[in-house]
Amino acid sequence: MRQILSAKQIRDAEQHVFDTQPDVDLMGRAAAAVARIADAVTPEGTVLVAVGPGYNGGDGLFAAARLAPHRPVLLWLAMGKAHEAGLEAAVRAGAQEVDAVGAIGSLVDCSLVIDAVTGLGSRPGLPAQVATFAAACEDEHVTVLSVDLPSGLDADAAEPHESFRAAHTVTFAAPKPCHVLQPAASRCGRLHVVDIGLDVEAGNLRQAEESDVARWWPVPHEGSDKYSRGVVTVDTGSETYPGAALLSCAGALHAGAGMVRYTGRAPSGLIMSRFPSVVIGDGRSEATVLGSGWGDTDNAASRVEWAKLHRLPAVVDADALYSLPNGRLEGWLLTPHAGELGRILGCTRAHVEAQPLECAREAARHTGASVLLKGATQYIAEPSGRVTIAVAGPAWTARAGSGDVLAGICGALLASGLPAWKAGVVGASIQAITATRHPGPYTPDDLSARMPQVIAELTSEL
Ligand SMILES: NC(=O)C1=CN([C@@H]2O[C@H](COP(=O)(O)OP(=O)(O)OC[C@H]3O[C@@H](n4cnc5c(N)ncnc54)[C@H](O)[C@@H]3O)[C@@H](O)[C@H]2O)[C@@H](O)CC1
Ligand SMILES: Nc1ncnc2c1ncn2[C@@H]1O[C@H](COP(=O)(O)OP(=O)(O)O)[C@@H](O)[C@H]1O
Numbered sequence: 460m461r462q463i464l465s466a467k468q469i470r471d472a473e474q475h476v477f478d479t480q481p482d483v484d485l486m487g488r489a490a491a492a493v494a495r496i497a498d499a500v501t502p503e504g505t506v507l508v509a510v511g512p513g514y515n516g517g518d519g520l521f522a523a524a525r526l527a528p529h530r531p532v533l534l535w536l537a538m539g540k541a542h543e544a545g546l547e548a549a550v551r552a553g554a555q556e557v558d559a560v561g562a563i564g565s566l567v568d569c570s571l572v573i574d575a576v577t578g579l580g581s582r583p584g585l586p587a588q589v590a591t592f593a594a595a596c597e598d599e600h601v602t603v604l605s606v607d608l609p610s611g612l613d614a615d616a617a618e619p620h621e622s623f624r625a626a627h628t629v630t631f632a633a634p635k636p637c638h639v640l641q642p643a644a645s646r647c648g649r650l651h652v653v654d655i656g657l658d659v660e661a662g663n664l665r666q667a668e669e670s671d672v673a674r675w676w677p678v679p680h681e682g683s684d685k686y687s688r689g690v691v692t693v694d695t696g697s698e699t700y701p702g703a704a705l706l707s708c709a710g711a712l713h714a715g716a717g718m719v720r721y722t723g724r725a726p727s728g729l730i731m732s733r734f735p736s737v738v739i740g741d742g743r744s745e746a747t748v749l750g751s752g753w754g755d756t757d758n759a760a761s762r763v764e765w766a767k768l769h770r771l772p773a774v775v776d777a778d779a780l781y782s783l784p785n786g787r788l789e790g791w792l793l794t795p796h797a798g799e800l801g802r803i804l805g806c807t808r809a810h811v812e813a814q815p816l817e818c819a820r821e822a823a824r825h826t827g828a829s830v831l832l833k834g835a836t837q838y839i840a841e842p843s844g845r846v847t848i849a850v851a852g853p854a855w856t857a858r859a860g861s862g863d864v865l866a867g868i869c870g871a872l873l874a875s876g877l878p879a880w881k882a883g884v885v886g887a888s889i890q891a892i893t894a895t896r897h898p899g900p901y902t903p904d905d906l907s908a909r910m911p912q913v914i915a916e917l918t919s920e921l
């Protein structure tokens with residue numbers, strides 16, 4: 460599990476070092492890492508460093524001082540001011556200053572631009588002259604290495620804002636939200652996380668890794684039987700949307716449910732013809748999946764209430780999300796996309812996309828359920844406020860039906876005994892990992908059929 464830290468957490472950790480070990484040169488360590496990665500990314504050619512007014516600029520200047528003895532280095536003081544000691548060191552080492560026109564003009568001859576304009580102190584967006592320079596870097600296809608984060612991003616947010624588009628970003632101590640949350644993360648390129656000796660404490664945002672998924676996967680053992688592995692009741696699909704029933708059953712079966720019972724309104728013959736191991740009708744079970752492909756049904760509320768009455772942990776998807784029963788939904792997992800979450804919270808999809816962490820947290824706090832907010836980045840919020848980001852995958856899974864399969868996967872995991880938040884993290888992650896290992900336009904059901912092999916590989920790598 461990787462901790463994702465806020466700008467404030469990093470600043471507090473930095474202050475702690477200043478207070479307790481005043482001799483430690485954090486900027487020197489950061490600059491050394493920037494210079495080392497700059498040489499690794501492009502071993503030769505001119506480096507242009509765009510320098511801002513604060514410590515981010517300072518990192519860039521001390522990196523310039525390390526690079527200038529062995530390769531040409533140009534400095535552009537993008538906002539006029541610059542870290543004094545850093546500037547002195549860079550110029551002493553041989554770096555040459557250029558103005559804005561010179562900076563843009565030199566891009567054709569540069570092999571690397573180091574973006575050290577702003578970092579943790581970045582206010583969203585760029586001053587006009589810097590925005591013009593960032594756009595020119597893209598037009599000239601120059602490789603950009605951003606220090607700490609692409610200038611213009613907000614370290615703590617998923618929004619892309621007007622910012623540099625980096626091929627590489629070197630950050631310190633731990634990733635910040637902008638490095639892992641889409642769409643901001645797509646501006647960062649490859650992320651290099653460098654330990655500069657900050658002692659950082661875990662917070663309430665983290666990202667799962669493949670090894671977590673492998674560790675948490677409910678692998679059957681000698682004593683397992685179909686009941687102990689977990690029976691999941693799938694009430695999805697309808698006469699109008701029978702495909703959703705097949706997709707959620709496919710997810711549950713390929714995630715290893717001990718038994719899948721189908722109680723939805725899609726024709727049972729259709730289910731049996733595709734999945735003969737599914738049992739049609741009600742019976743004992745450990746979890747249920749509700750809502751995918753129900754469409755506009757008049758008895759949604761009573762079908763959701765049924766799960767609450769039977770104390771059956773539920774995965775609540777799609778139309779069922781609008782018929783949540785009153786009271787705390789402890790042990791339940793809600794799986795909205797941004798539009799659905801907006802409707803639940805009474806705000807717009809755009810607001811959810813701009814504030815995904817806050818919205819997922821609010822829904823979890825309000826309902827008492829865990830909330831899996833689906834999309835390019837998948838957030839699993841718990842009522843406590845803790846959020847875990849699922850392992851990221853390629854955009855191949857961005858197609859109709861992926862969510863129906865995911866609901867089935869999560870249902871099987873919930874039935875196996877995983878707590879709701881973990882079922883959400885493991886379910887969203889296994890779909891993404893499968894798509895990473897099998898990239899291409901597979902249909903959601905074809906991709907789910909590849910999951911068993913990926914699960915076997917993952918769990919045997921332990
Ligand atoms: N906090 C830490 O632990 C460490 C910080 N270091 C560096 O220090 C950076 C933070 O330095 P600062 O706090 O000086 O902040 P920045 O260097 O990120 O920003 C400096 C100033 O730029 C101006 N500015 C920001 N966004 C602007 C915008 N959009 N338009 C116009 N002006 C804008 C603001 O006045 C801001 O205070 C980190 O990102 C990192 O690169 C490193 O030296 C190592 C350790
Ligand atoms: N940009 C993206 N990158 C990767 N996966 C995505 C992206 N956007 C959506 N997805 C996938 O699509 C699913 C969305 O499901 P949902 O909108 O409910 O689809 P449906 O209801 O059609 O099944 C997510 O869980 C995720 O797996």
Ligand SMILES: [K+]
Pocket residue numbers: 515574575576577578605606607608609610
């Ligand atoms: K930067």
